[in-house]
Amino acid sequence: MQSAVIVFPGSNCDRDMAVALETVSGQKPHMVWHGDSELPAGLDVIAIPGGFSYGDYLRSGAMASRSSIIKPVIEAAGRGVRILGVCNGFQILTETGLLPGALMRNRDIHFVCRDAELEVSNNATLFTSRYAKNAAISIPVAHHDGNFFADSDILDRLEDEDRVVFRYRSNINGSSRNIAGIINEAGNVLGMMPHPERAIDKKHGGTDGLALFESLLH
Amino acid sequence: MKVRIFITLKDGVLDPQGKAIHHALESLDFAGVNDVRAGKLIELEVDPSVDRDEIDRMCNKLLANTVIENYEIELPQAAREKAS
Numbered sequence: 001m002q003s004a005v006i007v008f009p010g011s012n013c014d015r016d017m018a019v020a021l022e023t024v025s026g027q028k029p030h031m032v033w034h035g036d037s038e039l040p041a042g043l044d045v046i047a048i049p050g051g052f053s054y055g056d057y058l059r060s061g062a063m064a065s066r067s068s069i070i071k072p073v074i075e076a077a078g079r080g081v082r083i084l085g086v087c088n089g090f091q092i093l094t095e096t097g098l099l100p101g102a103l104m105r106n107r108d109i110h111f112v113c114r115d116a117e118l119e120v121s122n123n124a125t126l127f128t129s130r131y132a133k134n135a136a137i138s139i140p141v142a143h144h145d146g147n148f149f150a151d152s153d154i155l156d157r158l159e160d161e162d163r164v165v166f167r168y169r170s171n172i173n174g175s176s177r178n179i180a181g182i183i184n185e186a187g188n189v190l191g192m193m194p195h196p197e198r199a200i201d202k203k204h205g206g207t208d209g210l211a212l213f214e215s216l217l218h
Numbered sequence: 219m220k221v222r223i224f225i226t227l228k229d230g231v232l233d234p235q236g237k238a239i240h241h242a243l244e245s246l247d248f249a250g251v252n253d254v255r256a257g258k259l260i261e262l263e264v265d266p267s268v269d270r271d272e273i274d275r276m277c278n279k280l281l282a283n284t285v286i287e288n289y290e291i292e293l294p295q296a297a298r299e300k301a302s
Contacts, residue, residue: 058280058281059283062280062283066279100285102285102286104231104232104234104286105234107232108234109235109238149231149286150285
């Protein structure tokens with residue numbers, strides 16, 4: 001599995017993401033700088049990691065989603081390359097328009113940093129096939145702007161099309177309909193606020209994130 | 219010329235920051251505040267050749283996220299007169 005991790009100024013989960021991808025695939029991901037205007041050839045997976053790209057200036061993910069590497073990322077998404085955006089990566093994907101909605105300030109204003117209990121609402125995706133349907137999993141979250149917002153038409157559509165992939169079992173940040181992760185219409189772009197790459201080793205305190213990366217291999 | 223862009227959350231979009239500010243005002247014993255909404259002001263110093271349509275495109279492409287935000291463009295008086 002050929003993968004790449006996009007690195008922005010202020011990314012801070014890029015190396016964790018690289019470790020997770022290498023752990024399951026045995027292949028080192030390409031680390032791609034935001035200022036590049038081309039991606040390496042033959043990629044199967046592109047990860048947009050967590051962090052605080054550009055210090056969250058203007059809006060979380062706003063500046064990163066206009067950087068030069070994003071154009072080839074959008075083109076790759078159109079060719080069916082799998083794109084995984086975690087935390088700031090999810091914010092960036094909504095800002096590019098690859099995913100609908102927006103991630104707003106958490107309902108209670110506080111930065112939320114804890115393990116989040118999730119439900120795998122759709123295990124028939126390229127990212128979740130190794131989970132059982134409705135599996136209860138525990139994955140760390142760490143964010144200030146994780147409150148998923150979309151208008152009710154978009155929310156209805158996401159639910160009707162089974163595009164809500166992860167839900168919080170209790171609503172920790174005010175997200176509409178407990179949404180923690182969604183997928184695009186074509187099924188190859190996933191955005192999620194929880195950090196699966198922080199739950200792939202017993203030493204992390206849990207390994208519930210591993211199945212997501214294993215799913216990418218199949 | 220100086221252009222000011224006011225960015226506000228759309229009606230119906232919850233504003234946790236506005237809520238917190240409201241609570242803080244109440245805890246300082248200011249009475250009679252019924253609601254608070256927080257937004258941003260962006261000031262651009264632009265060439266006179268930059269017209270409203272161009273600024274509109276800037277807002278749509280970057281300055282505002284129209285999923286959740288509205289924006290309002292304020293041109294200096296002279297530019298407003300020229301445009302009308």
